[in-house]
Amino acid sequence: MTPKYLRLATVAVALLVFFAIIPLAFSASPYVLNVLTNALILSVIASGVWLTFAIGRINIAQGAFAMIGGYATAILSTRYGVSFWLCLPLSGLVAAAVGVVIGWPVLRLRGVYFSMISLSITEAVRLAFLNGGEFTRGASGIINIPRPDAISIFGITLVPEFDGTSPLPYYYLAVLILTLTLLSLWRIANSRLGWTFRSMRMNEELAASIGVNVAKYRVIAFAICCFIGGVGGSFFAAFQQNIYPATYTVNDSIFAMLYCFLGGLDYIAGPMVGAFLLVISFELLHPLQQYQPLIYALLMIGFMLWLPNGILSLPLFERWMADTAPRPEEGGRAEPAGAVSKVSSTGRSGA
Amino acid sequence: MTQMIVNGLVLGTLYALIALGLTLIFSIMRVVNFAHGQMYMLGGFVVYYLNVVFGLNYFLALLGAIVTVGLVGVLFEVFLFRRVMRIAKREENTMLLAMGTALLLESLAYVVFGEKQRGVPPIVDGVLEIGDAFLPLSRLLVMALSAVMIVALLLFVQYTRPGRAMRAVAQDKEVTYLQGVNIKRIGMLGFFLGAALAGAAGGLLVTVFAVNAGIGTAISVKAFLMVMIGGAGVTAGAILGAFALGFAEAIGYEVFPGSITYLLIFIGIIVFLLIRPQGIMGRTA
Amino acid sequence: MSVLLSVQNLTKRFGGLVANNDISFDLKRGEILSVIGPNGAGKSTLFKLIGGFIKPTAGKVIFEGEDITGLPPHVIAERGIVRTFQETTIFKEMTALQNVVVAHHLQCHATTWGIFFNSRRAREDEARFRDNAAEILEFLGLSKVLDEPAGSLPHGYLRALGIAMGMAANPTVLLLDEPYAGMNPEETDQAVELTRKLVQRGITVILVEHDMRAVMRISDRIVVICFGSKIAEGRPEEIQSNETVIEAYLGREDAALGV
Secondary structure (H helix, E strand, C coil), X not given: CCHHHHHHHHXXXXXXXXXXXXXXXXXXXXXXXXXXXXXXXXXXXXXXXXXXXXXXXXXXXXXHHHHHHHHHHHHHHHHHCCCHHHHHHHHHHHHHHHHHHHHHHHCCCCHHHHHHHHHHHHHHHHHHHHCCHHHCCXXXXXXXXXXXXXXXECCEEEECCCCCCCCHHHHHHHHHHHHHHHHHHHHHHHCHHHHHHHHHHHCHHHHHHCCCCHHHHHHHHHHHXXXXXXXXXXHHHHHHCEECCCCCCXXXXXXXXXXXXXXXXCCCCHHHHHHHHXXXXXXXXXXXXXXXXXXXXXXXXXXXXXXXXXXXXXXXXXXXXXCCCCCCCCCCCHHHHHHHHHHHHHHHHHC | CHXXXXXXXXXXXXXXXXXXXXXXXXXXXXXXXXXXXXXXXXXXXXXXXXXXHCCCCHHHHHHHHHHHHHHHHHHHHHHHHHHHHHHCCCHHHHHHHHHHHHHHHHHHHHHHHCCCCECCCCCCCCEEEECCEEEEHHHHHHHHHHHHHHHHHHHHHHHCHHHHHHHHHHHCHHHHHHCCCCHHHHHHHHHHHHHHHHHHHHHHHCCCCCECCCCHHHHHHHHHHHHHHHCCCCHHHHHHHHHHHHHHHHHHHHHCCCCHHHHHHHXXXXXXXXXXXXXXXXXXX | CCEEEEEEEEEXXXXXXXXXXXXXXXXXXXXXXEEECCCCCCHHHHHHHHXXXXXXXEEEEEEXXXXXXXXXXXXXXXXXXXXXXXXXXXXCCCEHHHHHXXXXXXXXXXXXHHHHCCCHHHHHHHHHHHHHHHHXXXXXXXXXXXXXXXXXXXXXXXXXXXHHHHHHCCCCEEEEECCCCCCCHHHHHHHHXXXXXXXXXXXXXXXXXXXXXXXXXXXXXXXXXXXXXXXXXXXXXXXXXXXXXXXXXXXXXXXXXXX
16 A cells, blocks of 8 residues: 555544544543543644644743633623634634734744744733733632534524533544644645755745745744634533633643654644644553653653654654655754755865 | 832842753853743742751751752753754744643653742841841842852853853854854853753742742742843843842832732833844844 | 847945945846956956845946845746846755746745635646746756756855756846856756857846856856956956956966966
8 A cells, every 4th residue: 555545544443433433432431532522622722733843943832822812702601601612713713813913923933943033922821810900810820611512504403502411522622623733734845835845944035035924924933823722622611610820830831842743743643643642642641640740741752862753753653654745865864964055166266 | 218229129139040050051042041930939849848858957958959950951951852852843842842841840840849939048047237128137038149140150161261152152042153263162161051040040949938839920920030130141141130120120029019019011112122133132023 | 130138337336345345347238247356356246236136325226127226036037037046045945946946936826725726727837837847957968867956066066056947947147156067067058058058048148257268158248347446348358458467367377268
């Protein structure tokens, strides 16, 4: 089987497992479904970050946009009685709009400068909600966020009300959101848009010289990232039915990046693989839960030392990935070679 | 009014110590030490344990903190950063490694030190009155100590052989390497000094503000803000950024309630970066 | 020949340093104009100013009768002035073909949404770009390395690839930044031939170059800058006998000017 068909087959099996086999097998176990739902939406949130990696920005702000999405849903639904089904896309749009406003100036920064300011954004947004007065109810947060209601058209119920007796509806919704997210990212990555983003990651000046409006495209990428984060936050708000300024911290932003890295930045499925691996292994290692940050830290360091391209770069997955974009040889950092040749070529022209 | 100026000066001097450590490592290694705040936290705890728990003289405890945290920095450089910088094909890798070390220090601190706030009593008693402003003598001492350390660092970088080598590396790594400077040793020294400065800041400030295991991120964020205001990798910029932030805080806390000050500072910085993305003294990319 | 691009009193200061001082010259359609000067004379700054990568302190750039001074680089590229880079500035992690396909950005007919949903127009774009990219690469003698990762190509190929990307953007004026640097005489010969072929395809060329032999052979006109100021302008033979120019290259006029 060629890698392409192997991947298609894998996707088909995954869809079958997530939509049919898991719900059948675990319908009596709300605990398992809750854990999986958590992993699914964390994958969604991290997938947004993956897209900012694609344009060469290290984004430590995703927690902020999940929080914005969560608060948007909380405020719209508790105060204005807006249905969850409207809140979900609206929250994504609110997060994307904030992303555009903040992103426009901030995305001009590159490398460490961008990551420093994005980390600050996570803090700033937390403070903004903490100081939001009556609007956000400060530290006491917003509670009793309603569950998603039924969707009916002409008296026919398409989606029943989420009554809270079973986590299954949430689970299905989460699978659906993740599927749509990955589908969108797959389209972006395999279209011209993805190549434009990649070209910006490799060299923004060069991209501009061939006519790419770099400022516009990086805001597009960032806005999509924020939209995805906002949708994830909106889901969690309705899932947990409450939100506080402490719901998302800098650590959540960092974890979203960690999932991407763990899976591998070169693969669309990377964030999902990373999120599932970490979330599920921590459920299995329940007694170790108090050491979660410590183990995350050791994993992060270990991966950077020994597996910098993520799990999906392991030879085990080579059959799936064989025809994806070419990579330069391992460890081939371009700078030293470039610098040496710079010295030698000036030497030559001076001679 | 006088009080605001006094507070701004004190904060600015102490913050300069924090910002200098961060900018030092950045200028030499092109690495942002995300664990800077956690190193500050560690410095505070070392002083707390040596001074309050084991009854050691405060100044010896401070020295202990400087050396301990400096060595942590060296360990990080030798065992982690060196390898990752060699094999990394993307800048992201070293940055994530730096975040990993931050998370490591923080989670270890929770395990070892627990969640309690720890403070160290003021080193000296008494209050200085300047016009209608009050300046506790212990704060004056802390400020003086950090000023001395800043000057010592600047002199070291300016006039000693290793200091000059550090500046050369910051200017142009390849050329310095070609001139036969041992880049590895300079990197180690840079990490030692940068971390030691964070430890010193923590050890000094623990007499003013209590520390807890989770304070690191907030300190790192402050350090990032200062460096962004002043321009990354520029010594004078770090000091400038520190005083800018110190005064902004001093004024903000006087005028606004609680955490609104920081919210405004964040908004201000985003607007500032719109106008001047490389900071006040930063070089254009 | 009509004036295509007109540089008028262009000045750029970095702090106290004057990188370009009051530089003016005209570029005529279909010619090859070279900008030469000793190291650090401000040639690269001039390119960056024309390409919109930095904004001038004073002066204007007029292109096809319109003031394009200070426009962002992607707009200037859209207008038809495309710049190639010194050394190995390419998208290293893409193949040679992908580099050139990506460089077709300006020829995109499909909208962003169309690209996302893979509309018919987007598919047509893609097919057209691939054909065109393959054609350009063949024109430049790169068809052997179509699918090689660009990061692993040898130097000479890289420079040609840079030119291929510039051509993909369908320029009226191509700014070539040191296209012959670090080449041996044979490679230079081929590259000079190639530059001529560019002009035959209707592209007007400005190049910045150190290699005097190549410059003298290929240029219709030459602009000499020294310490940021223009000191001479004229045909190659005029430049070779220009006192001020010889002065500027003092001590190595024979070798440097190829006389």
